[in-house]
Amino acid sequence: MEVVNSIPHLSAEAVKNHEAWFPGYVSTVKQTDPELIEVFDNFAFDEILNHGNLDTKTRIMVTMASTIAQHAVAEYRMMLRAGLANGVTPVEIKEVLYHSVPYVGIAKVIDFIGAANDFLTENGVKLPLPSQSTTSPEDRFEKGLAVQKEMVGVEMIDNMYKNTPGNQMHIQRYLSANCFGDYQTRTGLDKQMRELLTFSMLVSLGGCESQVKGHIRANINMGNDKQKLLDVVTQLLPYIGYPRTLNAIACLNEIIPEQ
Known part of the structure; x- marks a missing residue:
């Protein structure tokens, strides 16, 4: 029996947002799995992107951090494309990577260093980038x-x-x-963004609820309120799934109860 691929019924908003994130990119999965693309893109690039008040650059950066925590190299490469198209600088790309090392571990991060280096080099960025370190072995x-x-x-x-x-x-x-x-003393990212990235990585790792709670408090100290953290969790939902999303929300509600 011949199988005829159907055309995904994507909303105008999903099409527009996907193109803004990944200009000129044509997914091969769209041809082989049109039903999945229809469901996922309408959810991730319409419903999710129209919820909350995060700007596009923040959405991309927290998602980038999440893919590192999950060791999702293919999706990370997509986030590199989205980042460069939406104002994430080469220094910020590198700092997201470096910042992930103490939370995710070099065993995972090393694969992403290679992916980022290849991507940046292909896009005309000369490596290594200027140092962002502010400390010495003595201090x-x-x-x-x-x-x-x-x-x-x-x-x-x-x-x-x-x-x-x-x-x-x-x-x-x-x-x-x-x-x-x-790591936390480095320039290239401010403390607010670093804490959002830490939170994103910890909820994406799973099994880190104690540390998630600690960094919810740190986020509050850095000016990231509960609504912003809920917006981050919502942004990550299509990439981390419901169990880790619900665990993150449970931590948020424990540390910052609803009034």
Whole structure:
């Protein structure tokens, strides 16, 4: 029996938004799986993009961070295309990657470094990019601890150091010097965006609810309110699925109950 592929019935809004994200891109999946494209694109590029108040650049960057956390290299390449077409700079592309290392791990991120380098080189960007580091081996702990206290809270960090057993204190110091000192102090992205990216990666990883709650508090400290975090979760829904989305919302409602 001959199978005839049908043409997806895409809304005008979905077509317009997809073209804005991926100019000139023609999906091969549209030819082989038209029903899936119809459902997904109408949802992700019409309903989802018309919900909330995130600008396009923020939507792309948090989705980019989510694909790294999920080790979704093919989708990440699509987000690179979308990013460059919508104002995400090469420095910002690299900083999203570097920022993901302490949260996702280099074992995953290294594949994305290669993908990003190939993409940037193909688009005429000379590598390496200018350094965004602001610390040295001598001051990374001190500067990292200061940023950690600013983002998480002085009392909470002081209590963490006070209550950590001696045989685990090295991890606390690594958090201050490495996670915050080496990465969070970098330029190229502001603290608000870095916390949105962290939140996006943690909810996309799954199984990180304790850390998600901690970074909800950090987001609030950096000026990202509950509605903005809900908008981020909504943006990520088509890419992470409902279970992780609902887990993220449960964390949000626990830390910031509805009035």
